[in-house]
Amino acid sequence: MPTTRRIVAVAAGTIAVALAATSCSTGGGEVDPSADITEQTLTVSIWADYYPEDLAEQFEEATGVKTTIVNHTTNEDIVAKLTASADSGIDVAFVSGQYAQALGEQGLLAELDKSLIPNESNLYPEALELDYDEGNVYSEPYAWGTTGLCYRPDLTGYDPTSWNDLLNPKPELEGKTTMLSTDRWLAMPALKAAGHSLNTTDDGELAEAKDQLLKTKPTLLAYDDTTFYSKLVSGEAAMVEAWDGWCNYGIAEDPTIKFVVPDEGADLWVDTMTVLESSKNKEAAMAFINYILDPKVQSWVAENILYKVPNQAAMEALDPALIESYPTLGITVDELFDQEVIVDLGEDSLKYVDLNSEVLATN
Amino acid sequence: MTSTPHQTTPGVRANRVRRGLAPVPFLAPGMLFLIVFMAIPVGLLAFYTFFKRGRFGGLVFEFTFDNWIKLLEPLYLGVIVQSIGMALVVTLLALAIGYPMAYAIAGLSPKWRTIALIAVVLPFWTNFLVRTYAWILLLNNAGWLNQALQGLGLTDEPISMLYTPQAIVVGLLYMYLPLMVLPLYASLQQLDPSLREAATNLGANPWRAFRTVTLPLSLPGALTGCVFVFVPAMSNFVIPELIGGGKTVMVGNLVRDQFFEARDWPFGATLALLLTIILVLVIVLQSAVSRRVTEGPRRG
Numbered sequence A: 001m002p003t004t005r006r007i008v009a010v011a012a013g014t015i016a017v018a019l020a021a022t023s024c025s026t027g028g029g030e031v032d033p034s035a036d037i038t039e040q041t042l043t044v045s046i047w048a049d050y051y052p053e054d055l056a057e058q059f060e061e062a063t064g065v066k067t068t069i070v071n072h073t074t075n076e077d078i079v080a081k082l083t084a085s086a087d088s089g090i091d092v093a094f095v096s097g098q099y100a101q102a103l104g105e106q107g108l109l110a111e112l113d114k115s116l117i118p119n120e121s122n123l124y125p126e127a128l129e130l131d132y133d134e135g136n137v138y139s140e141p142y143a144w145g146t147t148g149l150c151y152r153p154d155l156t157g158y159d160p161t162s163w164n165d166l167l168n169p170k171p172e173l174e175g176k177t178t179m180l181s182t183d184r185w186l187a188m189p190a191l192k193a194a195g196h197s198l199n200t201t202d203d204g205e206l207a208e209a210k211d212q213l214l215k216t217k218p219t220l221l222a223y224d225d226t227t228f229y230s231k232l233v234s235g236e237a238a239m240v241e242a243w244d245g246w247c248n249y250g251i252a253e254d255p256t257i258k259f260v261v262p263d264e265g266a267d268l269w270v271d272t273m274t275v276l277e278s279s280k281n282k283e284a285a286m287a288f289i290n291y292i293l294d295p296k297v298q299s300w301v302a303e304n305i306l307y308k309v310p311n312q313a314a315m316e317a318l319d320p321a322l323i324e325s326y327p328t329l330g331i332t333v334d335e336l337f338d339q340e341v342i343v344d345l346g347e348d349s350l351k352y353v354d355l356n357s358e359v360l361a362t363n
Numbered sequence B: 001m002t003s004t005p006h007q008t009t010p011g012v013r014a015n016r017v018r019r020g021l022a023p024v025p026f027l028a029p030g031m032l033f034l035i036v037f038m039a040i041p042v043g044l045l046a047f048y049t050f051f052k053r054g055r056f057g058g059l060v061f062e063f064t065f066d067n068w069i070k071l072l073e074p075l076y077l078g079v080i081v082q083s084i085g086m087a088l089v090v091t092l093l094a095l096a097i098g099y100p101m102a103y104a105i106a107g108l109s110p111k112w113r114t115i116a117l118i119a120v121v122l123p124f125w126t127n128f129l130v131r132t133y134a135w136i137l138l139l140n141n142a143g144w145l146n147q148a149l150q151g152l153g154l155t156d157e158p159i160s161m162l163y164t165p166q167a168i169v170v171g172l173l174y175m176y177l178p179l180m181v182l183p184l185y186a187s188l189q190q191l192d193p194s195l196r197e198a199a200t201n202l203g204a205n206p207w208r209a210f211r212t213v214t215l216p217l218s219l220p221g222a223l224t225g226c227v228f229v230f231v232p233a234m235s236n237f238v239i240p241e242l243i244g245g246g247k248t249v250m251v252g253n254l255v256r257d258q259f260f261e262a263r264d265w266p267f268g269a270t271l272a273l274l275l276t277i278i279l280v281l282v283i284v285l286q287s288a289v290s291r292r293v294t295e296g297p298r299r300g
Helices: A002-022 A055-063 A075-084 A097-105 A118-122 A188-193 A203-219 A228-234 A244-253 A282-292 A295-305 A312-316 A320-325 A333-337 A346-361 B010-019 B023-048 B066-071 B074-106 B110-125 B128-139 B144-151 B165-190 B193-201 B206-235 B238-242 B251-260 B265-299
Strands: A041-047 A066-072 A092-096 A139-151 A177-179 A239-243 A258-260 A267-275 B051-053 B059-063
Touching: A041 A282, A055 A066, A055 A282, A066 A075, A075 A092, A075 A097, A075 B251, A092 A097, A092 A282, A097 A139, A097 A267, A097 A346, A118 A282, A118 A312, A139 A228, A139 A244, A139 A282, A139 A295, A139 A333, A188 A203, A203 A346, A228 A239, A228 A244, A239 A244, A244 A258, A267 A282, A282 A295, A295 A312, A346 B074, A346 B251, B023 B265, B051 B265, B066 B074, B066 B265, B074 B110, B074 B165, B074 B206, B074 B251, B074 B265, B110 B165, B128 B144, B128 B165, B128 B238, B165 B206, B165 B238, B193 B206, B206 B251, B206 B265, B238 B251, B251 B265
Parallel strands: A041 A066, A041 A092, A177 A239
Antiparallel strands: A092 A267, A139 A239, A139 A258, A139 A267, B051 B059
16 A cells, blocks of 8 residues: 555656646745755754754754754644744644644645655554545654553552543542643543543533543642653652653653553554645755654654654664663554544534633633 | 822923923833834734634634623633632732831831842742742642641641642742832832821821821832732733642633634633733722822812
C-alpha cells in the first residue's frame, strides 16, 4: 500500500513540476522540487521545549536555509495564528493530528511533495495510515503516544486498571488526583469509562460524560495540564491523568512512578508537521520535514523528550536501557494502535469545547 | 486624590479662561494613546459581541444577541457573582490589614518611613509568576507551612490549603496589598498634624480625633486603594489557575478560556466587555463617593 501511494505521490510531484514550469511560481504557489532552497528562509512554529535547542542552526548548516523557530503553547494558540490572516508568515507548523485534519480540510495546508521527503520511508508503515490524514497527504508525524494513569504505587496502595479509578476514586484517594483539562482529554476518560468512542458526537453520550466529570470535579486535587508529574513527585497527588511522555518526567525523578493505559482504552494522539499553503518557501519547508524524519534527528525526541516517535529506524536504534527506565517508550506500535485515533469532528468539535467550558466554569 | 479646596478661588477661574485651548498640545499624546489603545479596542470588543463565532476563532458575520443571552445562564452569572464576592473579600481584607500598616508607616521617622515603603514595594521587584509559585511551595501538602505545623505537632495529617478558594483569596491579597497601602499612606502622610492637634485641644480623646478628623480625611485614599485592589483582583486569572488549581473559576479565567481554549471570540468579548463595564462602574462609584466625602461637609 504505502509503495503504491509513494509512486502516486512521485507522479503527482512530477506533474506539479510540469505545472510549476509553465506557471510563474510566486508566493504560495506550487511546489518546485528543483527550486534553490538556499535562497529561501524558513519560519517554523513548534511547541516550546519540544525540539533540540540548536535545531535551527543544525538545519541551516545541513541545508543552507536560514531558519527561524518560534514557539506556540497550544494547538488553539497556533490555529488562531494560522487562521487570523491570509499569510501568518509561518512556513512549517507543528500541530496535533486532528488539527492538521481540520486545517487541511479548510485548504490551509499544502499537499506534501513526497519526492522532497524521501525520509518518510523511515516511518512505521502504520504511521501512514492514521485516520486524521490517511497517506500523510498534509502531515508527517513527529511524535505519538497515548494517555493513561501515571501513579505512585506507594501512595495509591494498588495498581489502577480502569478510568473509574480516577473518575470515582476510593475515599482515601480523594483530593489526591488530577485530570487534564485541555481540548479532548478532559472528556476522554469519562467517555472511555462508559464504553463510548472518544470521537462521539452523540449528545446523550456527551451529557453522560459531563455528568460524570461534574461528579469527579470535587474529588480532584486540581486540573493540571503542565505540572501534574511534579505533583506526583512531591506527593501532593497519588494518581494523575497524564500523557505517556510526560509521565516519564515524573519517573525521571522518582523511578517508583508507574504508567498504565486503562483497560477501557485511551487515545492515540499524534503531533504532526505541516506546511502552510500560504508559504512562499514550500520546498525548504518540505526539506525541513525531511530533515526531521532522519532517524538521527528524530531519535533526539525519544532520547530527550522521552516521547515515542513514529520513526521505526529511530526507535529500533534506541538504547534498551532507556526503554527499561521509561517503560512507556517500550509501548509497541500494535499496542498503540489498539487505542483510538483522535480525529477532528468538524462543527461538532464545538460540542467538546462547550463541554469543557461548562465543566470548568462550574464552581 | 480628587478635587482640591482651592478650585473656587477667583484667580483659578480667570486662569481657566485664559488657558483656552492651551492644554490641547499637552493632552493630545495621552488622548491619542487612549483612543488607539483603549477606545478603539473597547469599540471592537463591543462590536464582536453581536456576531457568531467561527469554528477556528474569529467571527461569522451573522448578527445575534445569543452572546448576551448566554451571559444570563446561571453557570456564567454564578461565576460573575462569585468573582465580585471574592474581589470584595480581598478588598476588605486588604483595607483591614493595609490601613493600620499605612497609619503606622506615616507615623515613622523619615528614615524608617523610607525603609518601610521600600519593604512594601519590594515584592514588585520579583516576577508575578515567581511570587505565585512561591505560594505553591508554601501552601502545598508537603509544603513548608504543613511541615512546620506537623513539626510542631499541631496536626498529624497535612491540612489541604492549596487549591481552595481560600488559597485564592490569600494569593490575591498578598499580590495586591501594596496597592492598598500606598494610596492610604499618601493620604495619611499629607494630613496636616495641626488638625489633629486642634481636635485634641478642643477636648476630643485620641479615638474621637481619629474618627472625626483622620478617618474622613483619609477616606479618599482608602477608596482609591479599594479600587486599586478590587479591579485587578476581580480580573486576575493566573492565581485562580495556579493557586486555585483551576477548580474555582473567576471571570478572568472565563475570558481567557473563551479565547484560548474555546475559540469563542464573541462570547469572550461579551464577558470581557461586561467585566470592563463592572470595573468602570466601580471607579465611577469611587469618585462619586470620594467627591461627596471631600466636598459634602464644606457645602453643608
